Amino acid sequence: MPGGWIQRYMKLTEFLGSVLGPDYEVVLHDLGDADKSIIAIANGHVSGRTIGAPLTSVALQSIVNHSYETQDYRLNYVGVAGTKLLRSSTFFVKDEEGRLVGMLCINFDDSRYRELSDRILKLRHPDIFVETNFAYNEEAATVRATPPPAEGSESFPNSLTELTDHLLDEELRSREASGERLGHRDKLALVEILNAKGIFMMKGAVKYVAEKLGCSQTTIYRYLNRMNGGAEGGEG
Known part of the structure; x- marks a missing residue:
């Protein structure tokens, strides 16, 4: 092709x-x-x-x-x-x-179709009946x-920054911490999760993640090298 x-x-x-x-x-x-x-x-x-x-x-x-x-x-x-x-x-x-x-x-x-559906239902039933019996839980549904x-x-990100922020913030919220306050083991675990999600396929991701985590690009590469079977070395 x-x-x-x-x-x-x-x-x-x-x-x-x-x-x-x-x-x-x-x-x-x-x-x-x-x-x-x-x-x-x-x-x-x-x-x-x-x-x-x-x-x-x-x-x-x-x-x-x-x-x-x-x-x-x-x-x-x-x-x-x-x-x-x-x-x-x-x-x-x-x-x-x-x-x-x-x-x-x-x-x-x-x-728009869900709004139209609500209007049609309200033509036949009182509003309170529709709201009580036909509530549409978007996320659950x-x-x-x-x-x-x-x-x-x-x-749907418009840039690498938006995509990386979305994935990073999601993981940091689960840890209730900011990137700079994470310890060595937590940063390693976070980089491993981001790597599994494919973020480091993007050009510039290593630099941006390093800035968000308050460490050097060398440290991120060291973490990635360890995940690929290399030796880890110390914190950078």
């Missing part, structure tokens, strides 16, 4: 965006540059992203755990864009040898329909 797949899928992205309409964001990622992987996007107002935005944490996880090797797509998992919950799906674009070269993603914002909890929900 060398060369030609990008043009074909760019046209498909444009086509799907036009056919499905403004509530469906259609995104094409080229994995040749994970930092600026979006090469085509239709209805980008749904997530607020533009061409040149990076891969998402869920996309990185799919690469790291090689889930694309046993499945051709993922359907209806949770996407979070600001205060909106989206219904997200991803098609894995592979070459003739089965290597992952891109991703075609569709993110559906169904909020979406998560129940989304089997793979290990990969979590998907956020």
Whole structure:
């Protein structure tokens, strides 16, 4: 599929965006540059992203755990864009040898349809009846329909900084600490988690994580070397 797949899928992205309409964001990622992987996007107002935005944490996880090797797509998992919950799906674009070269993603914002559903119900029933008996718990409903909890929900960063902040803040909140206050063992454990999530596939991630954790880039590389079977050495 060398060369030609990008043009074909760019046209498909444009086509799907036009056919499905403004509530469906259609995104094409080229994995040749994970930092600026979006090469085509239709209805980008749904997530607020533009061409040149990076891969998402869920996309990185799919690469790291090689889930694309046993499945051709993922359907209806949770996407979070600001205060909106989206219904997200991803098609894995592979070459003739089965290597992952891109991703075609569709993110559906169904909020307008849910609002319309509420209005229709209220035409037939008193408001208090609808609010009491037909309350829509967005997060619970979406998560129940989304089997793979290990990969979590998907956020839509516009830059490496946003992506790294999202993943770092998530882990730091669970430890109730700031990066600078973490001890050596905690920093090592945090880098191991971030590495498993694929963040260090992104150019500049080592430098940014080092700044957030209050340590040197050499220390981060030392941690990564230890995870790959090398000797650790001391704190830097």
